[in-house]
Amino acid sequence: MNKPWYLDRRTFLRGTGVTLSLPFLECMSVNASVAQRPKRFCAVYFPYGVSMSSKDENAKWRWFPEGEGANYQFNESLKPLDPLRDNLTVLGGLSHPNGRTIGGHDTADIWLTGAMLKGAQMTNTISLDQIAAEHIGNETRFRSITLSNTGGVGEVTRSSTLSYTRSGQPIPAINQPRLVYNRLFGVEKGSKEEQRSQLTNSRSMLDLVLDHSKSVRGKLGRRDQEKFDEYLASVRQIEERVERSEQWLDIPKPSVNAIGLHLDADDSTPEELMKTMYDLMFLAFQTDSTRFATYQLDNMNGATSIAGKFPQLLGFGKSSHSLAHGGNKPAGAEALGKWDQFRAKQFSYFLKRLRDTQEGEGNLLDHTIVMYGSSNSNTHNNKNYPTILAGGDKMGFKHGQYLRYNEDTPFANVHRTILNRLEVPVDAFADSNGELQEIVA
Amino acid sequence: MMLNFRLMLPYWGVGVFPLLAPASFAASPADYEKDIRPILEKHCFACHGPDKQKNDIRFDTMSTDMINDRPAAETWHDTLDVLNFDEMPPEDEPRLSDDERRKLIGWLNYEIEAVVKATKSTGGRPVVRRLNRIEYQNTMTDLLGIKTGYANNLPPEGLSEDGFKNNGASLQMSAMQLEYYLEAARMAMSKAIVSGKKPEVFRHVIEESNGTAGNKSQRGRDYSNTLSRTSFFLGKIEEDYHEYGEFLVRIRARADLKEGQGYPRMEVALGYRVDTLMPERIIDEVEVTSERIQTYEFRGRIEDYPLPSRVQSKFPGLLIRVTNVYDDGSPMPKQETVVLEPAVGKKKAKTVKVWPEEPHLPEIEVESVEFAGPVFDSWPPKHHSDILFPSEQRETDQRGYAAQVLKRFMHRAFRRPVEEAEVEPYLALFDQVQGTVPSFEEAIREPLAMVLISPGFLYLVEPGAEEKRPLDDWEIASRLSYFLWGTMPDESLLTAAEKGQLHRKGEIKRIVSKMLNDERSWNFVDQFVDQWLDVGAVDRVAVNPEFYPDWNDELKPSIHKETKHFFAEVLNERMSALNFLDSDFAMVNRPMAMHYGLNESPRGMKFERVSLPETSERGGLLTQASVLLGHSTGEDSHPVLRAVWLRERLLDDPPANPPPNVPGLDAENPNFAKLSVREQLKIHREQASCNDCHRSIDPWGIAMEGFGADGLARTEITRRDPEKRGKMVTQPVVTEATLPGGAKLNGMDGLKTYLLEEKKEQFARALVSKLMTYALGRSMEITDEAMIDELTTDFISYDFQLHRLVQEVASSSAFLTK
Missing domain, CATH: 1.10.287 (Helix Hairpins)
Known part of the structure; x- marks a missing residue:
């Protein structure tokens, strides 16, 4: 086996806290070719859409920003992302054509696949992260990691995972931080x-x-x-x-500093659980244990979703489904908007951690593409997916804009753009018909 | 706010459930030529007919045989969607009348559901299914005779559409799942097969609390042999303890009981101290019911517990925590400061904080705590020699012995006799491993672990032919065992299979009775009730303390158990299943009786049968907190969720899912939030598309409005004031409702009376169908209708006796056929 440079780096990590030894590592990776820096992808999904009240008095709780192009302003829901606006693009108007033909709550399964669910078993197709992992996931200990707050695979159209194999089988997601930690870093x-x-x-x-x-x-x-x-x-x-x-x-395995990780967080401590999942994805990327991760924050099945009550536990009043349903009511837009904001705050924490961590001449975020969003705009609506694409600045992305599309542009064009930036040699993805030129540098 | 009843419906696609049609397989609600085609002709043919085919859609020639013409089915499905979305007919064309719309949607829903059922059908036969998490855990425990967490790392499992966790088609396998099976198999074998000499057994008796923990874990309590709310026992074993194998904690203690209070509850945990914290795991909890000294035993595997480092620990040693967790809910007392006499030679007086006595609360007096380990019945332990049975062959012919060991183990693991040839691959692994490890024990562990990841173990394999066939005795033994015990067949069941006794129907009924008497039948009660009634819904709702200041989350486990004990009582006492609709008794423990405010209460945590006064609204399932809380918002009741629960679970008549893009309850009306739920729902029903379904949903839930999210009766509903932030307003409860047929449901009593008088046959059929679904591990299909009808008729004829129904299900031809 032709050993790439980063294997040697791993050997150095033995017995040391990664965080402590970074300056030393930096010297090494600078000497190594910058061009060889790993390319990563991560997807974070939430269900039921976002606050998008049409009423003026609720305008500040609209998830989508005001204005368009480079001159746009975040409303309250996404304010926590303001410090990162140069590192991200907000996308509006996109959806999977296949998703538009199925039920409002059925679309989480295909967010990363774009599939038409087929046959009696409603078989899915391969997800974006798995295609990438198949092609360029060979250089890390784990090809990919699949996380969700509910865990397992759930049931068809109500899945609790975002990742699917080549044959369309759902990949069970891990929902216990300790299990993730043990797989990645455990002795x-x-x-x-x-x-x-x-x-x-x-x-x-x-x-x-x-x-x-x-x-x-x-x-x-x-x-x-x-x-x-x-x-x-x-x-x-x-x-x-x-x-x-x-x-x-x-x-x-790399050793990492576990202080501050809430490895025993579970559905009774949602804030710690989500933060720790973000931390683990960050650590997985930082240590180059894997380059592909998916994380589903909640699924669209009240009958199995243990995460549905998270907003209640965190003081946002209602379950995630009820918040979404209330989004068009007078007080509902604000209630949902605040929940959107909370999620954005956590997401922003993750992006910042990536951005503030040096790698080569840049930072982790500039070589990590992060897609964040939902497959509903509001509760039952399968169009106009709220989407944020962040990171990957040094992989050919041009950020800092809010872009609107119409239904002629399939959502899978985003997937295809990502695959191209990852340099995964595929010609098409699902029903894509091109790249999103506007975000490519 | 009210419309989100999808929350609980396992759901398949857009509008695939028949509108208002019961889940049973009624005839099509409309005749296409007579009822439907004229509507299409009037509204659609102009653009989608002989002259024009906008969007390439042409209705006049489109096939209505959706099962055999899938492209047509897809187009009809799209048609349903545009109708539901109100996209067609276009705005400038005449609207469909409510009646036309209802007919068309009703017909489309029905036909599309038929397609769905046809494509998902398993031909009325169970699909080969793997053990689910719980069955796997139970089976490993029984097969190996060692209790430990085998299934801890397995991914959680989803539910089937009808809410069951043992549905072959829904239970999936994945590489990660299998990876954890392999890990568990090896872990299991390293415990089951011991190697080496008999280990030294350490034994310690601690007579006085001698440990100290960090402040945080101590929670301000004193160390003492008297256990109260303010004091606990902490035993310390500094060295001489084992780190692998079973341990035994034996506590001699007595209760100091108090009038009007429950039994004190003794919780025992094992752990160690790190600085200010104490990582620990609770072993168990028991009630101390006697004022005379009793001995209580607790067992576990020490490697399942947090253990201190032998070399680095600042506070070395094991800690055994014994706490009295009984709490009557009265406010905690405050510590008092006591000034002590200055010590000799010191000027300053010392002060200490002491807890005041709480003489009204029951206490536990601990006489001694003994800790021993590793404990075993003999050496090698029984779980070892059950697999590596004593034999002279072991010395003379190791390979031959290995083959015998494997064959015997496989027989139990596969739950059927095993042929010599089947042992070959396992023996081949033994051959490969043998040279690489020092002992026979280590070599045999690997092929034994291999047995535990084989399909014969992980799946209920029933070889199939194209035609249906009767099950053989071994297969019957497994089906019975997983149905009623949730685990593998035991020796006596396997013996009955070997003797060929399980073919005889009368024999099966006798065996079922015997199995239900066995304590393992709790697995059936636990699992079936959980899945049929969705008791777990309670854990998906967070109760908001702003609305229920007296609520205590510690009640939730008791809420689960109440419904299960209620079912068990009806089953074991051979009572009528109509008790589920209403009963003159409740099954409660002390916390539940206190919560419900019953006059009579058991003293402890054990569930007991308590008679309800004639005037009580309680009785049956509907007034149990599991139903009332599980289908609420945590702030208020949720009449739609409750109604859907009732229709789906008790009547097997789930309402259709809301079409896509339905509006929420109308919020345009500024006074909306001030209206009662009943009025809100009424406004909602004024919209024709909503009214179609909601007029047959809402009344069921409105009748239950007299009970809040906490499961308690109420006369008013607390709401947030829509105008003043942070303020609450109240509204009176109104519980009168009318079903579409005109039947009046007047409150909980009226609802129960109506169910008992008008719906008991439908309830009986629903219960039969749910029980069959669970027993067979597959969804019911159209071909099962006749069987369900027959079982239901019989069930009614023997006065709805639940125990008998279980016997009949287990001896039905569907249960005994592959």
Whole structure:
């Protein structure tokens, strides 16, 4: 294997707090070619849309800014992002054409895929982060990480994950900060030899299980076989992960300073939970443990969404769904706007952390594309997705604008633009018909 | 505010549920040629007909056979959407009349739902399904005989459309899931198979509280052997303790009971001290009910608990915390400052803060706390020798012995007999590993772990043919066991399978009875009630203390349990399921009885049957806090959510989802917020598109308005004042409502009377259908209708006896067929 420069950097990280040793690391990475800096992508999603009251007295709580182009002003909802306006673009008017044909609450599944859900099982297609991870995710310990506040996959059209495999299978999201931390930075048990032999055993075991399972499959009825193929695909994928772990065995996981991380935060402490998830994504990027992350803040299923009550717990009065429904009422626009603002504040914290962390001659944010938004404008409306595209300044983005589009521009053009900036060699994505020229430098 | 009842509906797509049609499979509400085509002809053909085909849509020739013509189905689906969005007919064309609109949408909804059902159908057969989280946890525990958290890292599971967690089609597998299965399998085997010599057992008896914790964890309490609200016991074991394996905490203690108060509750936790904090995990909690010394035992695996570092700790040693968590809700006393005599040779007097006595509260006197570990019944422990059974072959023919070990283990893990050839791949792994590790024990762990990630273990595999076939005895044993116990079949069930006894229907009924008597049947009660009635809704609502100042979140676990114990009582006492609609008793523990303000209350946390006075509005499911709180906003009731819950869960008649882009309750009216919910809903119903559904939804919820989000009766509703920020206003409760047919529902009593008089057959059918869905692990389909009808008729004939229904379901042909 041709070892890239950053592997050596990892070795230096052994036993030290990353935050402490950064100045030293900076010397190294400056010497390395700037052109080789990693390119990253991260997507953060929230459901049910935003405050967009048409009434003048509620104008200051509208999520979308006033004005257009470079001369726009944030309203209250996005004020926390003002210090970052040079690093981001607000996009309006976009939506997935396929999303416009399905129910108001059905669209979270396709935000990153643009798919037409097909067949009896309503199969999805591959998500943006996974395409990128497939092509250029090979250089990190983890191809990608998938997070959400509810966790798991949820159910079709009400999913609690943003990421889908090539075959359209949902990837379960992790909702416990401690599990994320353990995967990324936790110490593996046993000596290196023990770990190696366990990996070898895993490989043999999975081979044998796969063979055995094929014979089980043969005995099943047709419908059962279709369902059972999920299992076979999973075995194959984890075989690949085992191989990957073998390659990474000699490189210790980075050690990070866990002080200030609320690793045991859960649905009873939403503010800490979300902050910690953002922190973990930041640390994952900073340590180059992965370059692709998705994080779903809440899903559109009251029946399973444990995050629906977060605004209530945080003093915003109603559940996230009820806040969204109230958005057109006199006091509702403000209530929803304040919740929008709270989310923007947390998001701004994440962007700032990325921006304020040096990497090479720039900072982490200028090599990280962050997409933030929803697939509803207000509660049941599947058009005009509220969208913010941030970061990636040194990957060819031109920021600082508020751009409006009409329905001729499919939302997937954003995805395609992102893939192009990541230099992922694909010609198209979903139903995209071009790049968003206006945001490309 | 009221319209968001989608919140709880597992939902499939736009308008795919029939408008107003019951979930059962009624005939199409309209005849296309007679009722529908004329409407289209009048309003649509001009632009989408023989002359013009705007947007390439032509209705006069479009197929109405949506099941076989999918492109046509898609176009009809789009048509439904534009109608719902009110985009068609265009503004300058004549509007559809309310009646035309209702007919057209009703027909489209019905036909599209039929397509959905056809495409999702599993042909009336369960899909091969994996164990869900809870079944996996239970099965691992029973298979290995070791209690620990096997499923902790598994991703949470979604629900099926009908709210169930054991639906084969909804339970997914993924690489991450499998990765955690493998991790759990290895962890399990390292516990189950021990190696090495019999370890030394450490034993400590602590007679007086001897530990100290940081201020933060101590919460200002004193250390003492007398446990009250202001004092607790902290035992410390500095060294000589194990770090792997089972431990035993044995506490000798007695209660000091007080008149009019409940039993004191003893909570035991294990942890250690770091500076001002004490990382710990609670082992368990018991009530101390006797004034005479009793011995209480607590067990766990020490590696599941936070342990101090042996080398770096500033405060080395284990800490055992024993606390009395009983609290009658009275205000905490304030500490008093006491001035002490100056010590000899010192001038300054010292002051200390002491807690005043609280003689009205029950206390616990701890005589001693014993800690021992690792504990085991024998060496090697039983969980080890159950797998590595003693045999001379082990010395003479290790490979042959390994094959026997694997075969026996696979038989239990796969819940069926295993052929020699099936053992081969597992033995192959044993061969590979054997040379690389020092002991037989270590070598056999890997193939045993492999068994635990095999489909035979993780899935309920029922080989299928094209035709339906009767299940064999082993498959019946598994189905029964997962239905009624949520875990693998035990020895006696496997023996019955081996003897071929499970084919006989009479035998199954006897076995079901026996299984329901077993304590494992709590898994059935717990899971079925949770999924049927969505008890977990309580955890998705945060109660706002501004509206309910007396609310205490610690009540939530008891609220869950109330509904489950109520179901269990009806089941075990062989009572009529009509008790779910109304009953003359409640199942409560002390906190629930206090919350409800019942005259009679159990003394402790145990749920007991309490008679309700004839005048009480309580009784049945509808007045339980799980329903009333779970379907509220946390500030107020939510009549629409409650109504949808009732129709979906108790009547199996879920209303249609709101069409896309429905307006919320009209907010243009400045006085809107001042109106009562009933008036708000009335305004809402004035809109024809809303009225179609809401006239048959709202009344059910309005009848329940006499109960607030906290589950308590109320005569007025507290609201925020729309004009004065931070102020509250109240409105009187009005609970009279009229159903579309003219039936009057007058408050909770009126609602219950109506259900018992007019809807008991529909309720019976709903319960049968839900129970079948759970028992079979699949959704009910049109082909199941006849079976459900038959079971329902029988169910009514034996006076709705729940226990008997469970027996009948388990011996039904659907349950015994693949």
